Amino acid sequence: MNLKKLLFIMCICILTSSLFARTLNLVTLEYPPYEYTHKGEVKGMAVDIVKMIFKQMNQPITIEVLPWARAIKYIKEGERDAIFTAFKNPKREIFADYSSILMPQIVSLFVRSGSDIQYEENLSELSKYSIGVVRKVSYGKLLDDAITNKVFKRVDVVNDGTQNFKRLIKRRVDIVASNKYGGLHILKQLGKSDEVKELPKQLQIVPSYIAFSKKRNLLVIKDKFNRILKKLKKNGTYQKIIETHLKK
Numbered sequence: 001m002n003l004k005k006l007l008f009i010m011c012i013c014i015l016t017s018s019l020f021a022r023t024l025n026l027v028t029l030e031y032p033p034y035e036y037t038h039k040g041e042v043k044g045m046a047v048d049i050v051k052m053i054f055k056q057m058n059q060p061i062t063i064e065v066l067p068w069a070r071a072i073k074y075i076k077e078g079e080r081d082a083i084f085t086a087f088k089n090p091k092r093e094i095f096a097d098y099s100s101i102l103m104p105q106i107v108s109l110f111v112r113s114g115s116d117i118q119y120e121e122n123l124s125e126l127s128k129y130s131i132g133v134v135r136k137v138s139y140g141k142l143l144d145d146a147i148t149n150k151v152f153k154r155v156d157v158v159n160d161g162t163q164n165f166k167r168l169i170k171r172r173v174d175i176v177a178s179n180k181y182g183g184l185h186i187l188k189q190l191g192k193s194d195e196v197k198e199l200p201k202q203l204q205i206v207p208s209y210i211a212f213s214k215k216r217n218l219l220v221i222k223d224k225f226n227r228i229l230k231k232l233k234k235n236g237t238y239q240k241i242i243e244t245h246l247k248k
């Protein structure tokens with residue numbers, strides 16, 4: 001091996017190791033059971049998977065819980081390195097590089113227990129009702145398009161899922177859209193599981209990801225993250241983490 005080639009390889013190794021040595025600053029939202037804070041610590045099934053992957057990469061990270069709109073803004077402007085668990089859409093793909101699927105999420109509709117509202121896979125049939133959603137959160141193409149096309153009588157936008165369910169219980173909205181497990185978790189925390197029901201037909205199963213800010217140039221990190229994520233899914237570790245959290 002000639003000297004020039006050897007020096008080139010050494011430079012690549014040095015650059016790669018320095019990239020992995022820098023602490024990556026991740027952002028997420030309060031979205032239990034996927035990610036949430038408890039006694040000052042960030043926990044959740046998605047958090048545990050993300051932490052395990054970066055640990056196997058020998059990549060130090062921090063995880064910051066922020067309002068979703070601000071978290072997205074930080075990724076767009078390159079003020080943070082990555083965000084999870086994010087849905088994919090064309091606008092976000094302009095400023096973010098997406099991993100493989102980190103977590104498939106079931107999107108459901110919730111109504112009050114005594115409600116006769118039914119969903120039969122046609123959102124236009126719900127046009128006379130109001131629906132509550134969280135600001136800047138995507139619920140998948142089906143519901144996002146319905147909201148854009150003003151299918152519902154009224155769309156109430158709030159800052160978090162708990163606020164949404166409180167408004168549903170107080171009859172300020174007729175329907176709440178939520179991640180299935182997130183919604184059930186919120187109702188359990190509120191002690192209101194008997195006052196709200198999930199409609200039987202799921203709205204959509206939407207894949208969510210960890211998305212890396214394009215301004216941070218983290219494609220090498222993303223590719224390594226994908227390889228380890230694939231390994232965890234294959235050896236059963238991924239599923240065990242999910243099952244552990246669902247039993248809590």
